[in-house]
Amino acid sequence: MGQRILFSLLFLAAFNLAAQTNVKITSAEISFVFDSKNVDGTFSGFNSESSIDLNDLTNSVFKGSVEVKTINTGNFLRNWALKGGRYFNTGKHPKISFESSAIKENENGFSVEGHLTIKGIRKPVTFDFTINEKTLIGTTTLYTTDFDIKIKKEREDNKVNVKVVMEY
Secondary structure, eight states: OHHHHHHHHHHHHHHHHHHHHEEOOOEEEEEEEEGGGTEEEEEOOOEEOOBEETTOGGGOBOEEEEEGGGOBOSOHHHHHHHHSTTTTOTTTOOEEEEEEEEEEEETTEEEEEEEEEETTEEEEEEEEEEEETTEEEEEEEEEGGGGTOOSSSSGGGGEEEEEEEEEO
């Protein structure tokens, strides 16, 4: 009888451990800093179809989107302008989406290569991720002009640092 209980407990513990290795993203915070204007902000309305295999990250899929109308820079007029036709054009392009194409482990965590789509323009982007407890923290740098969002004249002046913090 004691062996059955011990075996049952070991089986349940192993089952719980196996179940925790393939996780789903439950929430995400997406923030950005537009360097040349010293403007920071966030996006919300995150929707994820990601599946993360903690035992083998290369078997994972990162796929998600945010609603552009949720942009928040702390300035109502700036938010309104960014949502308009000159910049993000939320009426025609309501979402920003990302889908991974390759995941590679590195010395600090892992890199996720994929395609970012903004305003219907699809470009390759790489996020560098670290893992902290039940949180994945990813960063990348992009240029708004690559997505037909021209805030400043020179490409280098349109640099944006993006940070994604995902909970699982």
